Amino acid sequence: MKAHLTRRYIFSASHRLHCDALSDRQNTEVYGRCNNPHGHGHNYALAVTVSGQVEPATGMVCNLADLDEAVRREILHRFDHVNLNLRPEFSSSVPTTENLSRLIYDILKQNFKAAHLEKVRLEETAMNSFEYAGGAGFRS
Amino acid sequence: MVYLTRKCEFSASHYYYNPEFTEEENQRVFGKCANRNGHGHNYTLEVTVKGEPDPLTGFVLDLKQLKEILNTEVVEPFDHRHLNREVPEFADQIPTTENLAIAIWNRLHRKLTMAKLHRVRVYELPDLFVDFYGET
Numbered sequence: 001m002k003a004h005l006t007r008r009y010i011f012s013a014s015h016r017l018h019c020d021a022l023s024d025r026q027n028t029e030v031y032g033r034c035n036n037p038h039g040h041g042h043n044y045a046l047a048v049t050v051s052g053q054v055e056p057a058t059g060m061v062c063n064l065a066d067l068d069e070a071v072r073r074e075i076l077h078r079f080d081h082v083n084l085n086l087r088p089e090f091s092s093s094v095p096t097t098e099n100l101s102r103l104i105y106d107i108l109k110q111n112f113k114a115a116h117l118e119k120v121r122l123e124e125t126a127m128n129s130f131e132y133a134g135g136a137g138f139r140s
Numbered sequence: 141m142v143y144l145t146r147k148c149e150f151s152a153s154h155y156y157y158n159p160e161f162t163e164e165e166n167q168r169v170f171g172k173c174a175n176r177n178g179h180g181h182n183y184t185l186e187v188t189v190k191g192e193p194d195p196l197t198g199f200v201l202d203l204k205q206l207k208e209i210l211n212t213e214v215v216e217p218f219d220h221r222h223l224n225r226e227v228p229e230f231a232d233q234i235p236t237t238e239n240l241a242i243a244i245w246n247r248l249h250r251k252l253t254m255a256k257l258h259r260v261r262v263y264e265l266p267d268l269f270v271d272f273y274g275e276t
Binding site: 001002003004005006007008009049054056057058059060061063064065139 | 156158160161169170171233234235236237238239241242266267268269270271272273275276
């Protein structure tokens with residue numbers, strides 16, 4: 001039997017949305033308040049969905065402790081309480097939540113092999129969220 | 141096709157233990173959940189069914205009937221129960237959230253004739269849930 005397991009994590013980070021290829025005026029037009037040179041921050045809620053056969057001996061898709069450890073090591077350690085613009089991953093891209101969700105998916109895909117990574121969902125605020133499944137479609 | 145979701149809650153105790161594992165293996169795989177005195181959760185179940193709304197009633201299905209099935213098949217047998225000891229599915233299966241979602245799917249699937257079951261989602265905690273779509 002194939003099941004999908006979703007675990008939610010919280011991290012807090014600051015960012016500024018600014019594109020060097022645009023003029024100051026264009027940046028203000030495109031990014032509005034998010035272009036404030038001093039930056040601002042969010043409490044991000046990350047939901048990671050993995051899938052796989054339920055192992056009869058354990059009743060699990062994967063051991064939750066392993067998933068927690070991978071997310072802690074690869075994502076929370078990297079992005080919690082940092083300025084995203086200063087991370088090397090964003091040296092040449094804008095730390096929008098679109099780009100961040102894609103990056104998180106790619107990092108987890110490479111570093112968590114115990115189950116199939118279906119998608120990540122990243123809530124930037126309670127009012128907006130982003131989902132990425134490695135370019136594949138997904139079922140909600 | 142319209143999708144309709146109904147929620148209900150139940151509270152139950154359980155533990156994770158495989159008698160074919162050694163004590164050390166049980167501890168390593170299941171951690172604190174292996175404590176055979178058990179522990180408990182407030183579970184939230186979301187059941188999603190799909191169908192075309194009936195032209196006469198505008199309903200995908202009668203919510204009263206769905207509520208009744210959820211009560212009989214899930215809330216009544218699971219709420220304030222010890223899953224390992226009192227729910228037959230878990231006499232020989234570990235009552236993980238994965239297996240709980242599958243057991244609930246099987247119970248509802250038998251009874252739901254008026255609309256197609258799409259998804260069973262079981263929250264063990266607000267930050268941990270399992271979805272089952274009936275896939276083998």
